[in-house]
Amino acid sequence: MGHPVLQVQEITGGYMKGKPVLHRVSIDIQSHEMVGLIGLNGAGKSTTIKHILGLLDPFEGTILLGGMKRKDSPAEYASRMSYIPETPLFYEHLTLWEHLELTAMAYQLNQSDFEKRAKELLQEFRMERMVNWFPSTFSKGMKQKLMIINAFLTDPALYIVDEPFVGLDPRGIQSLLQMLEKKKREGASILMSTHILATAEQYCDRLILLHEGRVVLRGTLADLRQQTGMERASLEDIFLTVTEVQRNG
Amino acid sequence: MADLNQLWKKRLWGFWEDAMRYLRIIVMGYVYFPILLLIGLAFLYQYLTRQLPSSFPLGWILSFFLAWLLARSRPRTFLEEADLIFLRPVHHQMGTYFRKAVIYSFFIYSIQLLAFLALLSPLLGIYLAGSGQILPFLIPLLVLLLWNLILARQEMRAQQPLLLFGYKMIRFLLNLIVCLQIFQVIPLYWVVDLTVLFIIAFLSWRKGKEENYNWTFLLQVERKKKTSFYSYIHWFMETPEQQTTMAHRRNLRFQFLRLPYQPRSTYFYFYLKSLVREKEVFYPYIRLTMISTALMFWHVPLYISLLISVLALLLNGFQLYQVWPRLDSFWFHLYPLPLRSREDGFLRTLFVLLTIHITAMSIVTLWSQGFGKGGLLWLVGMFFLAGWVYVGIRKKIRIHL
Numbered sequence: 001m002g003h004p005v006l007q008v009q010e011i012t013g014g015y016m017k018g019k020p021v022l023h024r025v026s027i028d029i030q031s032h033e034m035v036g037l038i039g040l041n042g043a044g045k046s047t048t049i050k051h052i053l054g055l056l057d058p059f060e061g062t063i064l065l066g067g068m069k070r071k072d073s074p075a076e077y078a079s080r081m082s083y084i085p086e087t088p089l090f091y092e093h094l095t096l097w098e099h100l101e102l103t104a105m106a107y108q109l110n111q112s113d114f115e116k117r118a119k120e121l122l123q124e125f126r127m128e129r130m131v132n133w134f135p136s137t138f139s140k141g142m143k144q145k146l147m148i149i150n151a152f153l154t155d156p157a158l159y160i161v162d163e164p165f166v167g168l169d170p171r172g173i174q175s176l177l178q179m180l181e182k183k184k185r186e187g188a189s190i191l192m193s194t195h196i197l198a199t200a201e202q203y204c205d206r207l208i209l210l211h212e213g214r215v216v217l218r219g220t221l222a223d224l225r226q227q228t229g230m231e232r233a234s235l236e237d238i239f240l241t242v243t244e245v246q247r248n249g
Numbered sequence: 250m251a252d253l254n255q256l257w258k259k260r261l262w263g264f265w266e267d268a269m270r271y272l273r274i275i276v277m278g279y280v281y282f283p284i285l286l287l288i289g290l291a292f293l294y295q296y297l298t299r300q301l302p303s304s305f306p307l308g309w310i311l312s313f314f315l316a317w318l319l320a321r322s323r324p325r326t327f328l329e330e331a332d333l334i335f336l337r338p339v340h341h342q343m344g345t346y347f348r349k350a351v352i353y354s355f356f357i358y359s360i361q362l363l364a365f366l367a368l369l370s371p372l373l374g375i376y377l378a379g380s381g382q383i384l385p386f387l388i389p390l391l392v393l394l395l396w397n398l399i400l401a402r403q404e405m406r407a408q409q410p411l412l413l414f415g416y417k418m419i420r421f422l423l424n425l426i427v428c429l430q431i432f433q434v435i436p437l438y439w440v441v442d443l444t445v446l447f448i449i450a451f452l453s454w455r456k457g458k459e460e461n462y463n464w465t466f467l468l469q470v471e472r473k474k475k476t477s478f479y480s481y482i483h484w485f486m487e488t489p490e491q492q493t494t495m496a497h498r499r500n501l502r503f504q505f506l507r508l509p510y511q512p513r514s515t516y517f518y519f520y521l522k523s524l525v526r527e528k529e530v531f532y533p534y535i536r537l538t539m540i541s542t543a544l545m546f547w548h549v550p551l552y553i554s555l556l557i558s559v560l561a562l563l564l565n566g567f568q569l570y571q572v573w574p575r576l577d578s579f580w581f582h583l584y585p586l587p588l589r590s591r592e593d594g595f596l597r598t599l600f601v602l603l604t605i606h607i608t609a610m611s612i613v614t615l616w617s618q619g620f621g622k623g624g625l626l627w628l629v630g631m632f633f634l635a636g637w638v639y640v641g642i643r644k645k646i647r648i649h650l
Contacts, residue, residue, distance in 0.1 A: 053582075053583060054582070054583075055582060074587075074588075075585040075586060075587055076585065077585075078583055078584060078585040079585035083583060085579075089578070089579050089580065091519070091523070091578060091580075093519075093522055093523035093526045093527060094519070094522060094523070098518075098522060101510065101518070102515060102518060102519055103580075104510075104512075105510065105511065105512045105514070105515040105518060106512070106515045106580075106584040106585065106586055107584075107585060108512045108585075109512070111510045114510075
């Protein structure tokens with residue numbers, strides 16, 4: 001384990017000051033670590049991610065990325081992370097290649113490095129044939145692949161991955177997971193929000209279970225089993241039990 | 250079908266309720282600047298039409314223009330994407346719905362036609378001078394409009410795109426023949442005209458009874474009509490209904506759109522490609538550039554040339570600038586770039602496109618009216634552009650950051 005790359009410290013936040021969605025949420029992620037963010041729909045996963053990305057400002061608490069607050073230097077803060085959104089968000093006016101070129105320019109990549117990396121990723125995700133296509137003509141899975149390739153073009157300290165498997169074919173899922181593992185080995189941190197609990201159980205070093213804007217469980221799978229007293233239970237069993245118990249008060 | 254009649258009424262009112270909101274803002278004068286520009290251009294246009302030589306082929310030009318305008322008239326149906334699922338199964342009960350669409354479209358296009366004739370009035374004056382009456386022009390054009398709409402309704406049953414294009418071309422040619430007669434370019438045979446038009450309309454109606462509508466095409470036409478309406482509004486203000494259509498511009502990819510890889514020009518890269526590819530923005534830009542450049546062939550006093558150039562630049566810049574709030578993206582908030590660089594990229598794009606515009610106008614002036622006049626036009630134009638884009642527009646777009 002290295003130093004903490006991301007430190008979310010006791011944040012309370014949301015969309016309206018009087019109605020916070022998150023309540024004193026804390027997350028820390030080390031280098032060489034993949035953390036799974038799990039929870040029911042509306043638990044606050046996407047809101048947490050929006051705060052980390054800097055799209056929302058917390059009402060209370062602080063977020064440090066590589067020891068730096070966003071307001072200290074927004075551009076430098078942004079350069080330290082890469083994001084794969086749940087819903088593909090693309091530019092209608094640009095082709096696949098132009099999306100990659102634009103991202104590479106925005107992140108100040110060297111042109112030859114960009115071209116080499118882009119070609120490798122296009123090959124890995126079987127998208128070479130579509131480089132001159134507009135994403136609006138893509139299938140859902142292809143759009144998601146564009147988001148993934150875009151995110152892996154840069155080499156940031158933190159990858160934020162929100163529901164990345166939606167629409168991906170099995171080979172695409174495998175490529176994505178291998179890529180995340182590789183980045184982790186190289187020292188990156190990964191925060192992955194997902195509903196695919198079997199994958200989270202298999203790939204994540206630690207898990208954070210959010211429920212109604214609060215962290216209700218955190219740690220390795222062994223820690224979660226210990227905290228719930230459910231020895232040998234799968235992550236899915238723990239998840240279902242905890243969220244059911246919480247619902248019943 | 251009472252429900253389908255209600256549906257027509259509901260959709261028609263729904264559209265006009267929304268449209269009136271925008272039209273009210275325009276008429277009330279909150280967006281007076283583009284209106285003033287248009288009035289300015291109208292005066293210049295009147296001035297220029299007075300300079301036309303007697304050999305100018307006005308009848309041909311007016312006939313081509315009106316024939317094209319009539320041929321592209323298709324009924325507005327107010328159909329929506331979901332109708333493909335919900336209305337298609339009951340299409341055989343939609344005769345009244347489509348008839349209403351034709352009647353409504355005739356009414357609306359008649360107003361448009363009158364507006365066009367009013368716009369052409371300085372030119373029409375040459376024809377009116379003899380008789381002094383507009384009706385001999387107007388009535389045949391209205392008959393032709395109704396004929397086009399009736400046929401266009403039946404054409405929307407054709408399944409092949411080539412066939413649709415073919416029908417439109419046939420209508421265009423027939424329109425042209427009739428218009429040439431109206432403008433006395435060729436002799437008038439109104440009995441023959443009416444007989445031919447009637448026979449074609451009858452054959453088309455009889456053939457149409459046997460076929461179903463091409464719903465994909467119906468929806469496509471409706472989308473285009475809606476987009477076209479909001480494109481006019483777009484000249485005055487930004488609307489959320491504005492739909493955009495993309496052109497790949499492969500032919501430009503290796504020339505104009507092949508921008509060098511320069512990280513400091515990230516936003517310029519984005520905006521230039523986006524503006525050139527967006528038909529609703531780029532086509533008006535090209536049209537305005539070409540028309541204003543063509544106007545420079547006229548030998549007019551220098552102050553008139555300068556006035557035309559500045560007005561044309563303002564109009565073009567204004568319509569380009571309107572895309573600023575729309576061409577925003579979630580990703581811009583995540584890029585490790587200062588927010589100000591987005592503003593710089595956009596202004597640079599405007600400056601480049603408008604520089605091309607003023608340069609084209611200056612080259613024509615230089616060629617037709619001499620080096621001194623052309624050079625001066627370019628210098629004044631560039632000076633004006635630098636000030637307007639980097640000070641005037643910068644001030645406006647800062648509000649949106």
